[in-house]
Amino acid sequence: xxxxxxxxxxxxxxxxxxxxxxxxxxxxxxxxxxxxxxxxxxxxxxxxxxxxxxxxxxxxxxxxxxxxxxxxxxxxxxxxxxxxxxxxxxxxxxxxxxxxxxxxxxxxxxxxxxxxxxxxxxxxxxxxxxxxxxxxxxxxxxxxxxxxxxxxxxxxxxxxxxxxxxxxxxxxxxxxxxxxxxxxxxxxxxxxxxxxxxxxxxxxxxxxxxxxxxxxxxxxxxxxxxxxxxxxxxxxxxxxxxxxxxxxxxxxxxxxxxxxxxxxxxxxxxxxxxxxxxxxxxxxxxxxxxxxxxxxxxxxxxxxxxxxxxxxxxxxxxxxxxxxxxxxxxxxxxxxxxxxxxxxxxxxxxxxxxxxxxxxxxxxxx
Ligand SMILES: Nc1ncnc2c1ncn2[C@@H]1O[C@H](COP(=O)(O)OP(=O)(O)OP(=O)(O)O)[C@@H](O)[C@H]1O
Ligand SMILES: [Mg+2]
Numbered sequence: 539x540x541x542x543x544x545x546x547x548x549x550x551x552x553x554x555x556x557x558x559x560x561x562x563x564x565x566x567x568x569x570x571x572x573x574x575x576x577x578x579x580x581x582x583x584x585x586x587x588x589x590x591x592x593x594x595x596x597x598x599x600x601x602x603x604x605x606x607x608x609x610x611x612x613x614x615x616x617x618x619x620x621x622x623x624x625x626x627x628x629x630x631x632x633x634x635x636x637x638x639x640x641x642x643x644x645x646x647x648x649x650x651x652x653x654x655x656x657x658x659x660x661x662x663x664x665x666x667x668x669x670x671x672x673x674x675x676x677x678x679x680x681x682x683x684x685x686x687x688x689x690x691x692x693x694x695x696x697x698x699x700x701x702x703x704x705x706x707x708x709x710x711x712x713x714x715x716x717x718x719x720x721x722x723x724x725x726x727x728x729x730x731x732x733x734x735x736x737x738x739x740x741x742x743x744x745x746x747x748x749x750x751x752x753x754x755x756x757x758x759x760x761x762x763x764x765x766x767x768x769x770x771x772x773x774x775x776x777x778x779x780x781x782x783x784x785x786x787x788x789x790x791x792x793x794x795x796x797x798x799x800x801x802x803x804x805x806x807x808x809x810x811x812x813x814x815x816x817x818x819x820x821x822x823x824x825x826x827x828x829x830x831x832x833x834x835x836x837x838x839x840x841x842x843x844x845x846x847x848x849x850x851x852x853x854x855x856x857x858x859x860x861x862x863x864x865x866x867x868x869x870x871x872x873x874x875x876x877x878x879x880x881x882x883x884x885x886x887x888x889x890x891x892x893x894x895x896x897x898x899x900x901x902x903x904x
Contacts (some may be wrong), residue, residue, distance in 0.1 A: 539612040539613065539614060539615065539618070539620060539623065539651065539652060539653055540559075540561050540612065540613060540614075540615055540653065540844070540871045541559050541581060541585075541610050541611070541612055541613075541653075541844065541871065542558065542559060542611050542612065542613040542622075543556055543557065543558050543559065543610070543611040544556070544557045544559065544577070544580060544581050544584060544608065544609070544610050544611075545557070545608065545609040545610075545611075546576075546577075546580040546606075546607075546608045547605075547606070547607040547608070547609075548599065548600040548603040548604075548605060548606050548607065549576065549580045549583070549598055549599075549600060549606045549607070549608055550573070550576040550579070550580075550597075550598055550600060550606070550895075551571075551573045551576060551600065551894070551895035552573055552576050552577065552580060552600075552895045553895045553896050555896060555897065557577065557890065557897045558899075559871070559873070559888075560888045561615070561616075561871055562867065562869075562870075562871065562872070562886060562887070562888070563863075563866045563867055563871075563872045563873075563874065563884060563886065563887040563888070564872070564873050564874070564887060564888045564889070564890060565874055565875075565876060565879060565882045565884070565887045565888070565889045565890070566578075566873060566874070566875045566876075566890050566892050566897070567875070567876050567877065567878060567879040567881075567882075567889060567890070567891060567892065567900075568877070568891055568892035568893050569877060569893070570877060572892040572893050572894065572895070573892050573894070573895040573896075573897075574848070574875035574876075574892050575591070575659075575848050575849070575875060576895070577873070577875075577892065577897065578590070578657075578659075578846045578848055578873060578875065579591050579598070580608045581608070581610060581846065581873070582655060582657065582846065583598065583606075583608050583627050584608040584609060584610035584625050584626065584627050585610055585625055585627075585652050585653075585655060585844075586627075586649075586655070587627045587635055587636075587637040587644065590657055590659065590846070591659070595629050595635065596629060596631060598629060599629065599630070599631060604630055604631055604632075605628055605629070605630035605631070606628065606629050606630075607626065607627070607628035608626070608627055608628075609624060609625070609626045610624070610625045610626075611623075611624055612624075612625065612651075612652060612653075620651075623639060623640060623651055623652070624638075624639070624640055624641070625637070625638070625639050625644075625648075625652060626638040626639075639651070653841065653842070653843055653844040653871070654683055654835060654841070654843035654844070655843055655844050655846060656828045656831060656832060656843040656844070656845050656846070657828075657845075657846045657847075657848075658824060658825060658828060658845075658846070658847045658848060658850050659848045659849070660848065660849055662824065663820055663821065663824060665824060665827075666804060666811055666812060666815070666820045666823050666824050666827075667812055667815075667820055668812075670799075670800065670801045670802065673801070673802040673804075674736070674797075674798075674800055674801075674802060675692070676802075676827075677736050677739050677740065677764070677802050678691070678692040678732075678735070678736065678739075680739050680742075680743070680831055680834065681735040681736065681738065681739040683835060683839075684739060684742065684834060684835065684838045684839070685735070685738075685838075688731070688735045691728070691731050691732045691735055692732060694728050694732075695725075695728040695729060695732045695796075695797060695798070696798075697728075698721070698724045698725045698728045699725060699728075699793060699796065699798055701721055701724070702718075702721040702722070702724075702725050702793055703791070703792045703793055705717060705718060705721055706718075706787050706788055706790075706791050706792055706793065707791045707792070709788050710788055710789070710791045715784075715788070718784065719781075722777050722780040722781060722784075723773070723777055725776075725780065725793070725796065726773040726774075726776035726777045726780065727773050729768060729773075729776050729796050729797050730771065730772065730773050730776070732797050733766050733768055733771065733797050733800075734771075736764050736766070736797070736800065736802075737764055737766070739764075739834075740762060740763065740764035740802065742834040742837075742838075743762050743827070743830045743831065743834055744761075744762055746829065746830035746832075746833035746834060747760055747761070747762045747826055747827060747830035748760055748761065749830075749833075750825070750826035750827075750829035750830050750833075750865070751806065751822065751823070751826040753829075753861060753864075753865055754822045754825055754826055754829075754858060754861050754862060754865070755822065755857065755858050755861050756806050756819060756822040756823060756826060757806060757807055757819070758806045758807020758808065758809075759806065759807060760804070760805070760806050760823065760826050761803075761804070761805045761806070761808075762802065762803070762804055762805075762827070762830070763802075763803045763805070764800070764801075764802055764803075765800065765801040765802070765803055766797065766800050767795060767796060767797065767799040767800050767801075768795070768796060768797060768800075776796070779795055780793075780795060780796075783795050804823050804827070806819060806823065811823045817853050818853045818854055818855070818858070821850065821853055821854065822854075822858065825847075825850065825862065828845065829865060831843070832845070832870065842869060842870035842871070843870070844870075844871050844872070844873075845866070845870065845871070845872035845873070845874075846872075846873050847866075847872065847873065847874040847875070848874075848875050849875055849876070850862070850874060850875075851874075851876050851881040851882060852877075852881075856883070859881060859882070859883055860883050863882060863883055863884045863887075866884070866887075867884060867886055867887070874887075879900070
């Protein structure tokens with residue numbers, strides 16, 4: 539499915555107007571503060587019921603307004619047999635969020651009816667620059683998208699981990715360590731499939747990540763490597779490791795060993811992107827990751843995610859901008875924002891000028 543139209547209402551600075559989108563690349567251009575990022579956020583909100591910018595979702599309600607609402611109309615892609623779908627999300631100052639799909643309250647299964655969304659926003663660079671936990675979560679979400687049967691593994695592991703940590707804290711305060719053995723076993727049994735899912739997802743990404751890195755001009759070759767903390771890959775081995783470290787865990791009051799300490803390393807030319815990448819290189823690394831995931835999803839599910847790219851062109855040189863545009867023109871629906879249309883050197887892209895919260899078509903891109 540692809541998004542044919544977005545209709546924001548009282549959503550940040552966006553006026554009450556329909557924005558029509560083509561099937562390929564659309565450039566949203568306009569000055570700072572025009573409303574470009576708001577359009578991406580509005581679309582994300584309509585499809586997911588969440589914001590891609592903030593946890594304080596009432597911020598999306600237009601100043602002085604009561605209720606923000608966005609509707610997105612989804613249409614089947616060429617050759618796809620499906621009925622159009624209307625997805626609507628709203629949030630008001632008094633009430634909780636609401637999501638409707640074709641007029642009825644959204645069900646969890648509706649998330650499979652919309653395209654997956656891949657999003658680049660400057661603050662998502664934390665994924666490349668920051669600590670490992672968002673990288674793990676990101677890999678876990680990909681594994682869940684590739685293999686829905688694995689989607690619950692991270693939650694199941696976290697539950698077992700929380701239980702064991704509770705117990706450790708109790709033992710530290712003088713409680714009985716009796717049931718620790720059972721929780722070691724439980725945790726180990728949750729750790730094994732999670733580690734396997736991460737390894738499998740990283741394997742799926744390895745080749746397309748290297749290819750995307752090269753296409754984008756990331757110097758020295760891009761590599762992704764999953765580095766599990768658990769060298770032991772079976773439950774018995776992990777149980778033994780946990781037993782060996784139990785004393786330290788009790789002293790600390792939490793579990794210091796296991797997949798919640800795994801690293802997912804991104805590198806270029808054999809060096810850590812996190813430590814040694816320039817601003818532009820880190821951007822390219824994140825973009826390569828998004829493209830690699832797109833490839834993996836295309837192979838596994840025969841569908842391309844919707845790409846939302848905010849402010850991605852700043853800090854890229856003209857050569858790399860062209861490379862990125864060529865990859866975007868290669869297929870799938872994508873929205874990209876830029877302060878100047880010339881920053882997106884595309885012949886085929888549709889362009890929308892955004893000014894003071896109003897979008898108007900400007901014909902072919904620059
Ligand atoms: N709740 C709100 N109600 C009304 N306006 C808002 C609200 N939240 C933010 N804005 C305003 O919306 C305007 C557009 O914001 P947006 O982030 O979309 O700009 P942009 O076009 O992406 O600019 P830039 O190029 O600087 O990233 C800003 O002036 C911002 O202050
Ligand atoms: Mg912006």
